[in-house]
Structure formats: C-alpha cells, structure tokens
Amino acid sequence: MTQSAFDTANHDDYPTRLAAEKWQERKDPVVWGQWTPEAPLTRAQTESFEKNGYLILRDVFTPGEVAALQKESALLRSGDTGIAEDNVITEPGSNEIRTVFRLDEQNALFDRLARDRRIAGAVSFLLDDDVYLHQSRLNYKPGFTGKEFYWHSDFETWHAEDGMPRMRAISASILLTDNDALNGPLMLMPGTHRNFIACAGETPEDNHKTSLKKQEVGVPSHDALTRMAKEHGIDYASGSAGTVVLFDCNTMHGSNGNITPFPRSNAFFVYNAWSNRVVEPFAAKAPRPAFLSSRDPKGPIAIEAGTIG
Amino acid sequence: MTQSAFDTANHDDYPTRLAAEKWQERKDPVVWGQWTPEAPLTRAQTESFEKNGYLILRDVFTPGEVAALQKESALLRSGDTGIAEDNVITEPGSNEIRTVFRLDEQNALFDRLARDRRIAGAVSFLLDDDVYLHQSRLNYKPGFTGKEFYWHSDFETWHAEDGMPRMRAISASILLTDNDALNGPLMLMPGTHRNFIACAGETPEDNHKTSLKKQEVGVPSHDALTRMAKEHGIDYASGSAGTVVLFDCNTMHGSNGNITPFPRSNAFFVYNAWSNRVVEPFAAKAPRPAFLSSRDPKGPIAIEAGTIG
Numbered sequence: 001m002t003q004s005a006f007d008t009a010n011h012d013d014y015p016t017r018l019a020a021e022k023w024q025e026r027k028d029p030v031v032w033g034q035w036t037p038e039a040p041l042t043r044a045q046t047e048s049f050e051k052n053g054y055l056i057l058r059d060v061f062t063p064g065e066v067a068a069l070q071k072e073s074a075l076l077r078s079g080d081t082g083i084a085e086d087n088v089i090t091e092p093g094s095n096e097i098r099t100v101f102r103l104d105e106q107n108a109l110f111d112r113l114a115r116d117r118r119i120a121g122a123v124s125f126l127l128d129d130d131v132y133l134h135q136s137r138l139n140y141k142p143g144f145t146g147k148e149f150y151w152h153s154d155f156e157t158w159h160a161e162d163g164m165p166r167m168r169a170i171s172a173s174i175l176l177t178d179n180d181a182l183n184g185p186l187m188l189m190p191g192t193h194r195n196f197i198a199c200a201g202e203t204p205e206d207n208h209k210t211s212l213k214k215q216e217v218g219v220p221s222h223d224a225l226t227r228m229a230k231e232h233g234i235d236y237a238s239g240s241a242g243t244v245v246l247f248d249c250n251t252m253h254g255s256n257g258n259i260t261p262f263p264r265s266n267a268f269f270v271y272n273a274w275s276n277r278v279v280e281p282f283a284a285k286a287p288r289p290a291f292l293s294s295r296d297p298k299g300p301i302a303i304e305a306g307t308i309g
Numbered sequence: 310m311t312q313s314a315f316d317t318a319n320h321d322d323y324p325t326r327l328a329a330e331k332w333q334e335r336k337d338p339v340v341w342g343q344w345t346p347e348a349p350l351t352r353a354q355t356e357s358f359e360k361n362g363y364l365i366l367r368d369v370f371t372p373g374e375v376a377a378l379q380k381e382s383a384l385l386r387s388g389d390t391g392i393a394e395d396n397v398i399t400e401p402g403s404n405e406i407r408t409v410f411r412l413d414e415q416n417a418l419f420d421r422l423a424r425d426r427r428i429a430g431a432v433s434f435l436l437d438d439d440v441y442l443h444q445s446r447l448n449y450k451p452g453f454t455g456k457e458f459y460w461h462s463d464f465e466t467w468h469a470e471d472g473m474p475r476m477r478a479i480s481a482s483i484l485l486t487d488n489d490a491l492n493g494p495l496m497l498m499p500g501t502h503r504n505f506i507a508c509a510g511e512t513p514e515d516n517h518k519t520s521l522k523k524q525e526v527g528v529p530s531h532d533a534l535t536r537m538a539k540e541h542g543i544d545y546a547s548g549s550a551g552t553v554v555l556f557d558c559n560t561m562h563g564s565n566g567n568i569t570p571f572p573r574s575n576a577f578f579v580y581n582a583w584s585n586r587v588v589e590p591f592a593a594k595a596p597r598p599a600f601l602s603s604r605d606p607k608g609p610i611a612i613e614a615g616t617i618g
Contacts, residue, residue, distance in 0.1 A: 143531075143535070144531055144534070148566050148568050150568055151568065181490030181491060181545075182490060182496060182543055182545060182565065184565070187491060187568075187569070222452075222453055222570065225453070225570050226452070226570040229569065229570045229571065230570075234491055234569055236490075236491060254568050255568075256491065256493070256565050256566055256567065256568055256569075257457055257565055257566040258565065259457050259459055259460065259496075259563050259564075259565055260496070260538065260543055260565075261531065261534050261535040261538045261539075262538065
C-alpha cells in the first residue's frame with residue numbers, strides 16, 4: 001500500500017473551472033496493468049477498454065444472483081430500511097427516489113457485490129493497484145418520468161470538487177433491469193477519455209446540491225460536445241439485468257429521459273486506485289460531502305470470489 | 310365526394326373524457342381500401358400497416374429532394390420568412406422553435422410534399438377516399454435540450470376536441486434528419502390501434518394551450534400504458550433523412566427527450582378521409598383553433614406525381 005504523496009501546492013495536471021473551456025491530452029495511462037494470459041479480462045477486452053474507454057460485460061451474474069440483487073434493491077427503495085435523508089436524492093418535482101448513496105454501507109449484499117472479483121478484480125487489474133470505493137450508489141430511473149442526466153466526464157468533477165489527483169479510477173454499472181435503447185440507457189462517446197475538457201466557470205459554493213439534479217458547471221459546451229459526438233459517435237450500454245459496464249473516469253457519458261413504462265435501475269460503484277486517494281479539491285473551496293466522495297477510506301476493499309446471494 | 314353526414318346528436322362511437330378510463334374495441338377498419346396488384350403499397354406493406362398500425366418506408370425521397378426540403382426547413386425555422394406567432398410553438402423554457410403549424414400554407418415546397426403521390430397516394434389507398442390535411446406541421450427537436458412528447462393516441466384528442474367522427478385518418482412523418490434510437494425518435498406500440506382508450510377527466514377550456522407543451526388530459530393512465538407496453542412492446546422509427554413513417558390515428562406513440570447533439574426534425578401531415586370531416590367536438594366546449602384542426606377544407610388535396618424540389 002502506497003501513501004498518496006501528491007503535492008497539491010505544486011501539481012495540477014488537469015486545471016479546470018477556468019475562464020474559458022480548454023482541451024488537453026490525457027496525461028495518464030488508461031490501462032495501468034500489464035496484460036498476461038492470467039489477467040481477469042481477455043486481451044481483446046483489455047484492448048477494447050483502452051481504445052474506447054469502456055467495456056460491456058454480459059451475463060456476468062447468474063439469474064439467481066440477479067434476482068437476489070433485485071429483491072434487495074426493491075427493499076432499499078421502498079424506504080422501509082430507514083436510509084438517512086442525506087443519502088437519498090429524489091426526482092425533480094416528485095418524491096420518487098432517484099438515487100441511494102453509500103450503498104455499500106447501507107446493505108451487506110451490495111457491499112458484497114462491490115467486492116466481487118468479477119468486477120473489482122477486473123478493475124484492480126486495469127488500474128494495477130488495490131482499490132477502494134470513492135462513491136457507491138443505487139440509481140433508479142423510473143418509467144414514464146425518468147429524467148435525463150446531461151453529458152459529463154466524472155473525473156472533471158472528482159478532480160475539481162473532490163480532489164482526485166489522477167485519472168486512475170473506473171466506474172462499474174451493474175444493470176438491475178433490462179436496458180435497451182429506449183429506456184434511458186447509459187450513453188457513452190467512445191474515445192473521449194483521451195482528452196480532458198477543462199470546463200469554463202468557477203465552482204459555486206455547495207455546487208453538488210443542485211448539480212446532482214441538474215449540472216450547470218463542470219459540463220462541456222455544446223460546441224465541444226458536438227465536436228466529440230461527430231468525431232467519436234455515441235454508443236449506449238444495453239443488455240439484460242446482470243450486465244456490467246466498466247468505464248474510465250474520463251469517458252464522456254450521459255443519459256436521456258425515459259417515458260417508457262420500463263424503469264431502469266443499476267448499482268453503481270466508483271473504484272479509485274489506493275495510490276490515487278483524494279487530496280484537497282483542485283477547483284472548489286471545500287470538498288463535497290462524504291456520501292459523494294469517500295475522504296478517509298479505512299483501507300482497500302477485500303475482493304471476494306464465489307456466488308452472491 | 311361524399312358529404313359528412315355524421316349525426317353528432319345521436320352518435321358517438323368513441324365516448325371519452327369520462328369519469329374513469331375505459332377500454333373498447335375499435336369500431337372502424339384499419340385498411341379501408343381493397344389491395345390489388347395495382348395498389349401503391351405491396352401486399353406485405355398493407356398487411357403490416359393493418360397489423361401494427363404503422364409502416365416505415367425507407368428511401369422514399371432522393372438525396373436531392375431531401376436536400377431541398379432540408380434547406381427550406383432551415384429557412385422556415387430561421388424566422389426570416391415571417392411566420393405568424395400563433396403558428397409557432399417554442400420549447401418550454403426557451404425561444405427555440407419546436408413546431409411550425411400550417412406548414413402547407415406557409416410554404417409551396419412543403420405543400421407540394423404533402424400532395425406527393427408517394428405519401429398521399431398511399432394514404433388515399435389505405436383510407437379508400439379522397440383526403441385533406443387535418444393538420445400540417447414541421448417538428449423540430451433540437452439537440453441537447455429536445456423535450457419528450459408523452460404517450461397518446463392522436464384520435465382521442467381529435468375526436469374529443471376537434472370533432473373527428475371516425476378512425477379514418479393517417480399521419481405521415483417525413484424525416485428531415487437521420488433518426489436513430491438515441492435522438493428522441495418516434496416510439497410506437499404496435500397493435501395498440503385496435504383498442505380505444507377512453508380517457509378520464511373533463512377537457513379544460515383552451516386545453517391545447519398547455520397540452521401542446523405538456524399533455525395532462527387525454528392521455529392514458531400509467532397502468533394502461535404499462536399493460537399495452539408489456540403486451541405489444543415498443544418499437545421506434547429510425548432511418549435516414551427521407552424516410553417516411555405512416556401511422557394510424559389511433560396508434561399509441563410518444564418520444565423521449567434528446568440530450569445528444571443531433572437534432573431531430575420532421576415534416577408531419579395528418580390526412581383525413583374527405584368523408585370523415587370534422588363536426589362539433591365530442592368532448593369539449595369549443596373546437597381547437599384552425600391551425601390544429603382544419604375545420605373548413607376547400608376540397609380534397611390534388612395528389613401529384615414526379616420529383617420534388
């Protein structure tokens with residue numbers, strides 16, 4: 001275990017929240033590990049992640065595991081388990097639960113899921129480090145009224161507002177419902193992880209209080225998004241429940257709203273490299289609260305093999 | 310040419326805006342014409358329209374025709390042509406044009422498009438009658454901020470608020486931009502045209518003033534939509550610019566919002582059978598204005614063959 005020795009006084013490789021938007025090259029590897037035949041991902045999967053900035057793994061979990069996770073998810077969402085109010089985000093204009101934060105701390109089964117070798121083992125290989133959970137949540141996009149989530153790079157926010165030094169973090173989305181093109185799937189722009197778009201505008205105080213419902217600062221301009229979409233295209237993560245989507249912290253992503261009757265739900269874990277632990281925010285007065293940005297992890301997570309549920 | 314002889318005092322085959330939602334069987338044919346080898350649609354196309362309630366016709370217009378229509382569409386949207394304000398609907402929360410009404414009256418090229426044999430000829434065959442334009446518009450769903458359009462049957466509104474007696478009208482959407490699953494395409498539930506869902510709730514006065522931005526009355530309940538979506542599934546109309554989508558007046562449809570940079574634009578014509586001309590509204594105090602519901606057509610449209618532009 002290495003200590004984070006990042007000198008915030010003298011180093012900021014990704015300055016952002018500037019007077020004007022600015023493009024720069026990524027200064028970090030995408031795949032930190034060295035592929036060998038023993039790696040938990042195939043060579044093709046590893047190369048695909050490196051090239052596109054994401055990887056869709058289908059049928060990772062068995063139907064029995066998926067059923068157990070869905071049951072637990074419904075229980076958490078029902079409100080019967082007494083989740084503290086500050087761990088919950090509701091839909092704009094309603095009381096329907098949109099997000100449950102600190103998922104691993106709320107629930108033993110989801111904690112076990114976060115530590116599963118099929119996910120965390122693959123991520124740990126890609127990052128070539130022990131990992132801990134920077135953020136952990138259950139997303140619920142209801143049918144009929146599910147709202148959109150605008151385009152953003154997670155790293156831009158995590159760097160600016162949480163103090164994450166380097167691009168050495170990977171998100172995993174575990175689909176708990178079948179996802180197709182029409183019920184607001186995760187959309188990704190392949191290849192956008194190779195550029196960092198420093199965003200225009202100073203970070204307002206307590207930005208996260210509004211940005212979780214509708215992000216205004218820390219998102220690229222229409223011009224930048226149009227350029228990226230034309231150059232790279234837009235893909236989306238479809239698959240049946242149990243599919244896992246891994247994506248790099250700097251891949252541009254978002255999702256449309258959902259008027260179909262079919263809800264979209266997923267468990268979402270952000271794995272950060274232990275050596276990349278957060279420091280002071282690079283472009284905000286104070287760090288975001290701990291439910292968004294784990295600031296003092298006890299240690300790397302203990303990866304576990306075997307069946308869930 | 311037959312005169313509309315519908316007796317509104319004694320007949321309402323589709324009562325709606327009731328105390329409670331109610332399902333009933335459709336009482337009209339879907340395809341009124343008799344297919345022969347000379348028909349403007351193939352037998353398979355005709356049967357598909359009858360079964361699903363819609364039909365997607367690809368590559369109907371040449372690239373040159375599409376380019377001419379796109380150019381004209383941009384001109385109309387720019388506002389330089391001086392369209393009267395009451396023919397224009399803007400996006401909620403912005404001044405961006407969402408819809409231009411009375412499209413055939415605004416523009417000679419789009420008038421010619423509406424009368425094109427490849428569209429109007431096919432519709433006239435399906436309805437087995439001369440046709441006129443009940444409504445005519447240009448829809449523009451901008452990139453990034455295009456809003457959703459909630460599920461509805463057009464006929465329910467046209468019957469209740471415009472006084473359209475029977476299900477003998479067909480809409481044609483002519484795509485002016487490439488449409489895929491992600492930029493808010495038209496979604497349709499195949500087979501839903503065979504049931505009429507009488508909606509709950511009285512029609513508020515001037516309902517169209519808000520319903521065009523966000524429809525509250527005249528839409529099915531979540532339960533009804535869930536039942537239909539589970540039974541029939543949800544399809545969507547994708548295709549490159551120049552694709553034509555024909556759909557029955559009672560097919561349940563809607564569209565999601567669009568955060569992609571790619572706008573979605575289409576010309577939209579509602580063809581009503583000449584014998585099905587509107588009478589007094591069946592469930593509203595006064596008919597909607599003429600830009601939504603042509604109330605006194607001079608005569609059937611003159612269908613034209615040949616190249617457009």
